Amino acid sequence: MRVKVLGSAAGGGFPQWNCQCPNCSALRNGKLKSRPRTQTQVIFSPDSKVWFLLCASPDLRQQVLAARELSPPENNSSPPPIGGLFLPSADVDSVMGLLHLREFQTFFVFATRGVQCVLQKENRIFRVLERANPPVKWQTLSAKGRLGCHLSEDSSGPADFICTTVPLGGCYPDYVSEETLRAVPPEDASVGLIMEQGEKRLFFAPSLSGSSTMWKSAVESADATFIDGTFWSDDELMRTGRSKKTAREIGHLPLSGAGGLFEQFPRQTKGRKILIHINNTNPILDEKSAEHRAVLDAGFEIAYDGMEFEL
């Protein structure tokens, strides 16, 4: 399985358009040892021909153009390289990119019933995906289930890979109406995705609320895990003057501190542990910081745009 990171930042990217926090300011001024990052987007391919997208990032047009793997084939000599997308939630950073993929091509969109309901029932703009002929095909993920996926239209043979979903305990985004919130299953709000091909497993969980611990067993069996690296500390947004809310209040377990990700992360893991969805305020983005060093010393990697590997 080929895996590539097209974007590694949290919502807004790094730098963020209107932000002068210490990281964004220093990056703009060329005074930070770091890299710019677009918003979280991972792609994987079971055969290095057909690719599946994890998230639909707001930066998806720019990311697709930068990824040679996703260029359309010359003279329609082979099928389009994008086979489908998996949406872990209905957050703007997970779904906005669907609008970049409007027109002229069908593909699969895998999402829970709750996420589909939010997009289809109260956000008609996503109907532009129906402009393709045939229109985009929605596929339902249960919040906790296994789904066999095929690379070609012919789904009679054995599955090419299996997607297992893990409920992560998050909430629906704040733009969802009360009426819809009453109609959708809470566990559908935010799921982790295990992509399994043969013996290999990739686990993708860019948003960990901390209210569920089911992600831990997924981490233990994964060959590579992309996991929520949004915030270093619970009060990071307050200290950098960006918000009056804590990391936990906006649905992200911080990396450090009591009950944080590092403390909760299973000790016995065999796979790569890669932090992703890194917020512009996070000190780990500064490659000279103590926090950056601490992450590496703890055996974690920090995702960057362009990172790629084979499982």
Added chain:
Amino acid sequence: MRVKVLGSAAGGGFPQWNCQCPNCSALRNGKLKSRPRTQTQVIFSPDSKVWFLLCASPDLRQQVLAARELSPPENNSSPPPIGGLFLPSADVDSVMGLLHLREFQTFFVFATRGVQCVLQKENRIFRVLERANPPVKWQTLSAKGRLGCHLSEDSSGPADFICTTVPLGGCYPDYVSEETLRAVPPEDASVGLIMEQGEKRLFFAPSLSGSSTMWKSAVESADATFIDGTFWSDDELMRTGRSKKTAREIGHLPLSGAGGLFEQFPRQTKGRKILIHINNTNPILDEKSAEHRAVLDAGFEIAYDGMEFEL
């Protein structure tokens, strides 16, 4: 008045993510004398400090980062450079960029009642703009009216510039529900924008349906006009295998042919005439083409990302 083009292509940009039309294919292969283009976005400033955005392009994050004028001020030493946005329609390419501007900053969004209704009533995702404190402020444009605008919160003095709207006769996008279509004024669907500061006038009309001719008098009095350069010919999408619809059927007057823009364009104009919202299939993008030459010979310019001037 300072004016800058941040994006000059039609929906999808150039190249388009999934397109292998002759232009996109040749551009990817380095065989076209042309430039990549992001989706249409123009900014202007009455004082070179506070900027207003015409459209909210899907590429807006990338465009803001590339425009030094829009960088946030060091140490909050001056007001944020983005004062507001003007939305000419509810098309995805005109509004999607609003989602890039979510969080942590207020600004004005100027749009007709019809466009506001489409975004607010049946696309709740745009409520993320309410996360800022204070939230984003919506201002209503009538389809045919004049609105005095101020650079500062204090609106007691004379207006810093005046926005005059011109109904362009277009339709609401296809994602809008029948119920909403019955509730909104048809003339609110698509407006041209005249920005007037002192003696100077900028006219912005990236989408001309051809069903109204009110744009002609705006062109005659403008010092610079950005006008719909989407398609060269009415059957362009069919000939390039992209769609079974004509240019006119999807709401754009083609440049050439009987009744096309060149034929209809007023002969007596004093200002610059700049084609914008150029589709990836348009032969004028090829700087060696006869069509490109014909555009220049007719006294028109072709907008490109980074184009800037003073009025």
